[in-house]
Amino acid sequence: MERLQKVIAHAGIASRRKAEQLIAEGHVKVNGQIVKEQGVKVSPSDKVEVDSIPVEREQPVYFLLYKPRGVLSAVSDDKGRPVVTDYFSEVEQRVYPVGRLDYDTSGLLIMTNDGDFANLLMHPKSEVEKVYVTKVKGIPSKEALRKLQKGVKLEDGKTAPAKTKVLSTDKKKQTAIIEIIIHEGRNHQVRRMMEAVGHPVLKLKRERYASLTLQGLTAGEGRELTAHEVKQLRAIASKKK
Structure with missing residues (x-):
């Protein structure tokens, strides 16, 4: 079971905060019924719609990227410069960077489509x-x-x-x-x-x-995080909050 706003955010329709607003304003239906209450949880079998358009569920994915210099920590760029999502063109899910590294800075960057996970790591009180x-x-x-x-x-x-x-x-x-x-x-x-x-x-x-390093990677390479690594990152961030 997942919170409704998280499902909407994972599908790339809106940020979690915007999803909460869509729910409050009556734009969201679960199994044909309008839901305005926050915090409602839905199962994979529940039919979720936003403005009568079905929400396609995405499985959460987690990657580590060795970002090269001269690449933007963004999902797109109106000037046509390279962006970190260029390295994930074969990934079906719509991933985005957790935080950012400057254009001229290289190194370790986490990519995911899990908004709650990203927010947890970036929260000031997490002190990662x-x-x-x-x-x-x-x-x-x-x-x-x-x-x-x-x-x-x-x-x-x-x-x-x-x-x-x-x-x-x-x-x-x-x-x-x-x-x-x-x-x-x-x-x-x-x-x-x-x-x-x-x-x-x-x-x-x-x-x-946190516990992640660039071991075994060269600039421009990435890999999927293991379930243990994701669990470890959650534990490190949650411990500090």
Whole structure:
């Protein structure tokens, strides 16, 4: 049994919030009867219609993608640029990215058609850990790293404390490779954090998301998540809320 608004959202008709609005306004029928009550659960055998159009059920699917640089974390682009859904053209379900990675950022991205799962992972209180490796201009001092670890002030507020580690430095080129671990998901967050401490990002990659890694994949490759991995992600996100 699944909640009615979830079934509508999974079918790609509307977001879950919009689906709730459609239900409240009397646009939705279950087995020929208008349903306006929120939270109603339906079984696979129930006939669901939105404005008299049958809802085609989609099975939830979960994928991991190693997003290359120069690809948008979007389902389409009016400028014709590559998007992450290009890598899932053979998947019948309409998948979309959980959160986003910047156009010039590579690394681990989850793709799904499960709105509840996506919302759980992206909820601020879930505090899902994300590990980035970044090449930056200049060699950060201990003080700069300490600022990142305490949280830095950005235009949209102070960041939560981050974990940082210097992986390598190149004194000749005056660059450094830094590992930074955060659990927030603000736009361009790592880039803005490094800029704030005086070390602009030259290259950025997300190497881990919660318990998931890019092991065995090269840029542009993906794989389906196992049932255990999905269960593990739900547990990690739910534990923090």
